[in-house]
Amino acid sequence: MESLKTIDHFHALQRRLLSSRDPVIPTLIISAGTCGQASGANDLIRIAKREILGKKLTGKVRLRITGCHGFCEMEPSVLVEPRRTFYPKVNPKDMARIVEAVTTYSIVEEFLFVDETTGNKIEKKEEIPFFKSQVRTLLGLNEKVDPIRIYNYIEHGGYQALATVLSRGDSGWVVDEMKASGLRGRGGAGFPTGLKWEMLARQSNGYGKILICNGDEGDPGAYMDRSLLEGNPHSIIEGMIIGGFGTGANEGILYVRNEYPLAIKHLVIALRQAYQLGLLGSNILGTGFSFDLRLVRGAGAFVCGEETALIKSIEGKMGEPVQRPPFPVQKGLFGKPTLINNVETWANVPMIMNQGAQNFKKVGTEQNTGTKIFSLVGKVKNTGFIEVPMGISLREVVHTIGGGPSGKAAIKAVQTGGPSGGCIPISRFDLTIDYESLKTAGSIMGSGGMIVMDERTCMVDVAKYFMNFLKEESCGKCFTCRKGTQRMYELLDDITAGRAVRETLDLLEELSNTVKDTTLCGLGQTAPNPVLSTLRYFRQEYLDHIEHRRCPAGVCKDLITYSINEKCTGCQLCLKTCSFGAIRGEKKGIHQIDREKCIRCGACRDVCKFDAIEIK
């Protein structure tokens, strides 16, 4: 690989790459992030390679292996350029036919995406409702770029922002541009990024400043950062180099949890290529500016996403938050001024520099500019990894992009912001997604997990689930967080087991408020949110559990009994399914459940075709 000595060299490389690109040659694009690989993308890649080599199609068909495209429900998926044909849930058996169709510029009609509401087949990816309502400015590159090829990224405008910034040579302009863009930290709290950069830029550079990319994503059901790191690692690296130039920092650290092996692999390759090309290291593009970036792997503690705990973790100490002030920007890693931004925030930086702050501001609302990536999971038809402009309503996300409920039960609530977030009921689905309105609704933006729940989800059980997560993931330094989450779990367990009295609820509420008030870091302060927000919107469910010893959603095993009603046709399917022999009955006669033997697993209910199994 050549080494670029000046900005002109870089532009020459850019021109050369662009001119060598032939847009007519069809390209097979296989989404192979961790999720894609898990659902079989590796088989598709193997078959595609075999077909291309076997039929001597080299040069006639290209294959591009990229990061996640976002439509998890339809993985493994194949996208074909230049027609932009989208094949969902591709069976390895059918891959050969797709490759053949690609060579003749035709499509295989029967494999196309079918819109469930209209029954129509949709060819182009952009016309699928899931993608149509999104604004994929950050994720758009995921399908265009092979994450292990830096030239691929440069071909699509990569490192152009860095070249622009370096040729301007004005660090003040970078910070001003960031401030003008109104970008707010995507890690959850929403602190204005430009302001943070300015604070670091003002610190004296006596001992060096450090930039950190916080890739310690740990919320259950959230994978935004992972997909960005896997799919487009160079955008984050470029963002950090620009950040270094703007704030006067010469050192950067990418902190990524070790549970993301593919992200780490892609980052290691990306870093090596950027160093080889002279985009990292000393005297970048001959401008005299130097920036070193290294990767630190985290051991996967949820609390290490908190910035002071993350710093401790990098220093090799126990990952525990410490008191702010002094803020990391005054005294951070190894005592040096440190700036920590989330993966998504860094990925936004090159885009802002490329299109200018004013253009960036056009997306989103006045106080909440730009787009936000969410992982939409749970009881929704189209689960996936979505990017929407700030200020979009929850209804649009859940119903238009998500496609409504996945099962028969209606959607009840959506949980945003991970374990520290809250549940928002369907009655408030007109709420716009921005930092302020989510906060007033009792939740938080968080890093962007969005879990949809339907009528068959018990909210007390949800609160209990998150409390169980938090009591294990609290670092345990603050007594109120450690013991408070344990006690909250204990009280919630009492409620779900039917042991609770009215006073339990008062105590739970009092304890939640104390934990919120008296803990040190963001984890503890937001830990009671699942309890407080479900108490706020679903108090009746709690009261049902306590006063009537009844779980309306039919989830809490100690409070429900299964029975079979007269709809039973005596098909004996449930009888065969029950592993505990709890169902008795003659063929074509109504069956009965032995309550002594029944463990309330719900297997019979899932297999019954006649809705004959009831929960009380």
Place this chain on the structure above:
Amino acid sequence: MVTLTINGLEVSVEEGTTLLEASRFYGFPIPTLCHMDGLSPYGACRLCVVEIGQGPNTKLVTSCTYPVEEGLQVRTASARVVKARKMILELLLASCPQSKIIQDLASSHDFRQQRFKQEHEDCILCGLCVRICEEQMMAKAIGFRSRGEKRSLGTPFDLKSEVCRLCGACLYVCPACQLRCTYTEPDKAICGGCANLSPPCLEKSSFDDMMCYMEPCVACEIKKD
């Protein structure tokens, strides 16, 4: 010098002082469990919370770790602080009912009972022993392990520490069992827990060479017999 207001009284203190030191200097008592002069502040027990700021933007912070700031408004015993402190005490009492210090604090806050399930733990993980071992005894023999509910205290891998000099400082500073080693008569010991414990010093035959500066404890007395 930094000027701030504590409970309506304008005071000035040296820069770098913590709110706890400033409040105590001016005679406002704040209860603590994990603070000790001469050890670095840690902020684990959360008992020393005070309310800072004014108007709608007030918040609770631990006074032992928060440095004084110019013009800061501090309230050491506002309704919010007292409410929080009482809940913390209730949690402490529910987990560690045998500690004399916690019992005294609870009774001074008019507690007679608590509402949680009663537990009988010895340690509240305040970290005093870890800090005295590291900062004053220069041994670093003990530390915290794991996180969340599994967090515990001990030597690495639970093996006998090679750097531990058996000085007993950890036992001496412990707020959960402080009286364990100050009474020689078992019936005078408040918790009686010591009678069941085997402190590290007993495992050594040459106890007199250990330079232990503590009074012999019940356990030692029993051992002698």
